[in-house]
Amino acid sequence: xxxxxxxxxxxSSASILEAAEKTLASLQSAGFxxxxxxxxxxxxxxxxxAKRLKKKAKEENxxxxxxxxxxIVLKDSASLLDVCRHLRxxxxxxxxxDCTAMDPSAESGELLGCYQFLSLSLKAxxxxxxxxxxxxxxxxxxxxxxxxxxxxxxxxxxMFGITYSGHPxxxxxxxxxxxxxxxxxxxxxxxxxxxxxxxx
Amino acid sequence: xxxxxxxxIVELDVRTQDVDINMGPQHPATHGVLRVLLRADGExxxxxxxxxxxxxxxxxxxxxxxxxxxxxxxxxxxxxxxAMNNNLGYSLAVEKLLGQDAPERAxxxxxxxxxxxxxxxxxxAVGTYGLDVGAFTPFFYALRxxxxxxxxxxxxxxxxxxxxxxxxxxxxxxxxxxxxxxxxAFTEVFDQKWPDYWNLLVENKIFIxxxxxxxxxxxxxxxxxxxxxxxxxGSGVDWDIRRDQxxxxxxxxxxxxIVGKGYRGSVGDxxxxxxVRMFEMVxxxxxxxxxxxxxxxxxxxxxxxxMSFACPPGRSYVGIENPRGELGHWLVSDGGKIAQRxxxxxxxxxxxxxxxxxxxxxxxxxxxxxxGSVDIVIGETDR
Numbered sequence: 001x002x003x004x005x006x007x008x009x010x011x012s013s014a015s016i017l018e019a020a021e022k023t024l025a026s027l028q029s030a031g032f033x034x035x036x037x038x039x040x041x042x043x044x045x046x047x048x049x050a051k052r053l054k055k056k057a058k059e060e061n062x063x064x065x066x067x068x069x070x071x072i073v074l075k076d077s078a079s080l081l082d083v084c085r086h087l088r089x090x091x092x093x094x095x096x097x098d099c100t101a102m103d104p105s106a107e108s109g110e111l112l113g114c115y116q117f118l119s120l121s122l123k124a125x126x127x128x129x130x131x132x133x134x135x136x137x138x139x140x141x142x143x144x145x146x147x148x149x150x151x152x153x154x155x156x157x158x159m160f161g162i163t164y165s166g167h168p169x170x171x172x173x174x175x176x177x178x179x180x181x182x183x184x185x186x187x188x189x190x191x192x193x194x195x196x197x198x199x200x
Numbered sequence: 201x202x203x204x205x206x207x208x209i210v211e212l213d214v215r216t217q218d219v220d221i222n223m224g225p226q227h228p229a230t231h232g233v234l235r236v237l238l239r240a241d242g243e244x245x246x247x248x249x250x251x252x253x254x255x256x257x258x259x260x261x262x263x264x265x266x267x268x269x270x271x272x273x274x275x276x277x278x279x280x281x282x283a284m285n286n287n288l289g290y291s292l293a294v295e296k297l298l299g300q301d302a303p304e305r306a307x308x309x310x311x312x313x314x315x316x317x318x319x320x321x322x323x324x325a326v327g328t329y330g331l332d333v334g335a336f337t338p339f340f341y342a343l344r345x346x347x348x349x350x351x352x353x354x355x356x357x358x359x360x361x362x363x364x365x366x367x368x369x370x371x372x373x374x375x376x377x378x379x380x381x382x383x384x385a386f387t388e389v390f391d392q393k394w395p396d397y398w399n400l401l402v403e404n405k406i407f408i409x410x411x412x413x414x415x416x417x418x419x420x421x422x423x424x425x426x427x428x429x430x431x432x433x434g435s436g437v438d439w440d441i442r443r444d445q446x447x448x449x450x451x452x453x454x455x456x457x458i459v460g461k462g463y464r465g466s467v468g469d470x471x472x473x474x475x476v477r478m479f480e481m482v483x484x485x486x487x488x489x490x491x492x493x494x495x496x497x498x499x500x501x502x503x504x505x506x507m508s509f510a511c512p513p514g515r516s517y518v519g520i521e522n523p524r525g526e527l528g529h530w531l532v533s534d535g536g537k538i539a540q541r542x543x544x545x546x547x548x549x550x551x552x553x554x555x556x557x558x559x560x561x562x563x564x565x566x567x568x569x570x571x572g573s574v575d576i577v578i579g580e581t582d583r
Contacts, residue, residue: 015445039514043299067299068514068533094423097519098528102541116517116530116545120423120437123444127517148426151553159260174253174582183261 017070019124024072026091032083033075041067071127077113077139080130084115084145093117093126096146099153101132101160106187109134111160115142132162141167159184218246221564225254229332229568232578234552236571240564248559248567250552255582263542268294269367269507271542276362278546279580281324282523284310284317284353287366289520292447293529294368296516300505305498306370307448308491312383313353313365315484315491319390320349321523322477322484325575329474330401332572333410338401345393348386355379369505384492387485394482402478411474412465415558415570422468425554428547429525430480431574434460434473441521453490455483470573477575510537524548524575544583548576 020036027034074083087093098116110131117126132139141164142149153164154173161182164170172179181188191199224235233254239247259278263271275290276283288310295301302310327342350360356375357365365372401407417427422435432439440457442450458479460472511533519528525547532541551574558570 041299041512041514066514067512068297068516071515095426097426097428097526098517098530098543098545100530100543100545102532102543104534104540114530114543116528118519118526120439120444125445125517125519127515146426147421147424148550148553151549172253174256176253183258184264 016125016127019119019122019126020070020072023087023091023093023126027072027083027086030086030090032079032086034083035073035075036070037073038070039067043067069127071129074128074130077130077132081140081142081145083128084142087117087126088145091119092121093119095120096142096148096152097125099142099146099149099156101156101162101184103160103185106185111137111162111185113139113156113162137161138163138165140165143167158182161185216242223567223571225251229572231328231572231576234571234576234578234581236555236559236567238559238564238567243564245559245562245564245567248556250556252552252578252581255578257583259544259583260542263539263544265538267508267537268511268539269509271539272367273362273364276364277579278544278583279321279522279524279527279548279577280361281577282314282317282321283361283363284313284366285321285520285522286527287364288314288448289518289522289527289529291366291368292520293516293518293531294511295505296518297511297514297531297533298368298505298509299512300369300502302370302502303499304449305374305495306500306502308495309371309375309500310366311448311450311453312488312491312495313356313363313371315487316349316352316383316386318484318523319481320346322481323349325477325523326397326401326474329572329575330407332568333407335401335404335407338397341393341396341400345390348389352379352382352386355382369503370499370501372501374500380492380495383488387489387492390481390485398478402474408464408471410566410569411470411573413469414465414566415470415562415573416466417468417554417558419468421554421557425557426550427525427554428550429522430473430476431525431551431554433458434476435468436460436462436472441519441526445519447518447520453487455487458483470569473573473575508537510535511539519545522547524577524580525551546580546583548574548578548580549583552576552581 024034024036095118097118101111101113103111110133113130113132115128141153151173153167156162157164158172158175193199218239218241221238221240223238225233235251237249238245259274262274275286279286323342323346327339330338354360356379357363417435419435419437422432436459438459443457458476460467460476463475464471513533513535515532517530519526527547528545530543531539534540555574
């Protein structure tokens with residue numbers, strides 16, 4: 001098998017890790033409570049690993065082994081605004097490329113909020129995650145720092161039921177205004193009908 | 201209020217009522233089913249609000265319910281004008297989770313196909329933009345060359361619009377006999393025909409009047425609003441993911457990044473955005489030629505990656521340079537055969553967000569020119 005370009009190109013997990021380490025050090029020295037998660041599987045899989053994992057997935061879930069991008073976990077979600085301001089003004093992360101959330105499972109008591117940053121000057125990417133409790137899903141809106149968060153937060157809000165406090169215009173964006181439930185949550189139940197139209 | 205001049209008294213408080221105008225959902229200049237609610241004070245716009253979601257097909261929810269490879273056809277449907285690019289973005293994100301790579305021949309085939317697809321997409325963008333500002337003829341010239349491209353795509357994968365050709369681990373099949381000659385012939389024809397669009401449309405005085413100094417997006421605003429692709433480059437930001445964070449083999453290829461410089465007006469106006477698209481087609485053609493020279497015989501599919509597999513747990517974000525900007529796929533796997541989260545960061549969605557803030561203060565007649573210059577595909581904004 002022809003494996004090449006291991007540390008460049010799309011496999012730039014190495015550059016993501018490098019940027020994350022630098023950012024982590026700066027955030028820690030600024031007094032934020034952050035933690036770095038680094039994958040422990042090799043960037044490029046050795047031959048035969050796909051088959052092994054395929055077999056293993058049937059037996060058990062190898063939770064301790066993972067691959068992909070490293071990311072920073074922000075332990076105190078109340079400091080999100082300050083962290084974003086620090087990232088943009090001090091460290092040169094000019095663009096918020098994506099802002100979304102995910103629901104790990106129906107049983108889990110928390111949602112994860114995820115922020116992807118891009119720095120045009122450093123030519124680097126960064127990913128930050130925060131945890132949001134399902135009981136009171138409220139996060140600060142970062143629209144005051146990154147204007148682009150406007151529509152992203154509206155989307156995450158309607159899909160996951162997260163309230164972004166301080167958002168200038170918290171209407172639904174893709175879903176109708178009277179849609180019930182939060183479709184991207186794992187415990188979402190598909191509606192039987194919508195305004196007399198059968199959904200089944 | 202009255203202002204007393206030397207000779208006459210001028211009344212400044214003649215008040216008229218603002219008028220709300222519904223543009224869309226079936227307006228041709230919205231390029232799909234987008235509704236923009238405009239508020240106008242006479243001929244000047246005082247507000248704009250986009251209403252989207254008419255084409256929402258729950259792509260992200262579907263991604264959490266089907267296999268890794270089964271999701272691939274759905275990627276064709278977000279930006280149906282550049283389906284090859286969408287296939288590529290998703291495939292790269294899956295490959296990153298798998299830790300697998302595509303063979304060299306497949307990588308060159310991918311570059312050829314996504315660049316040809318970029319030309320096809322920009323041809324529609326430039327052609328329909330002519331329609332938006334009143335030039336009907338260039339659209340047919342653009343579709344003439346696009347037809348050649350669609351035949352090239354049809355020959356290699358059997359489909360003209362939704363290809364599902366680039367897949368995790370490589371591409372579906374090798375090129376049929378004579379296919380590379382057909383591509384080489386296209387690159388020649390395209391170089392001959394490109395001046396037609398330039399002379400017919402871009403250098404046309406009416407076109408320049410309609411687009412220069414219209415819908416100016418400053419560099420700071422473009423960055424703050426997360427604009428990417430021609431929208432960002434049109435505003436004078438020298439950024440192209442293919443050059444600055446190369447994926448596939450783009451790092452080895454020689455091409456220029458086209459940046460808006462205020463060629464006929466100010467930096468970041470509609471003319472600049474269109475200018476960037478025009479010259480990006482030439483650069484894509486250059487890239488295709490280089491790949492045709494370099495491609496060698498070999499495998500086109502990594503055998504480790506089959507049609508049904510489980511990905512190791514982890515997260516992967518891959519952003520690639522689509523014709524409309526950065527298409528990002530953020531995939532989360534819990535080790536299973538199905539994604540735990542399949543997030544699509546659609547460039548049109550983000551680029552459209554800034555339009556609401558560009559329109560106020562412009563003339564009503566320029567609304568179509570500004571929305572058209574963003575080059576949105578509604579299938580992608582709504583996913």
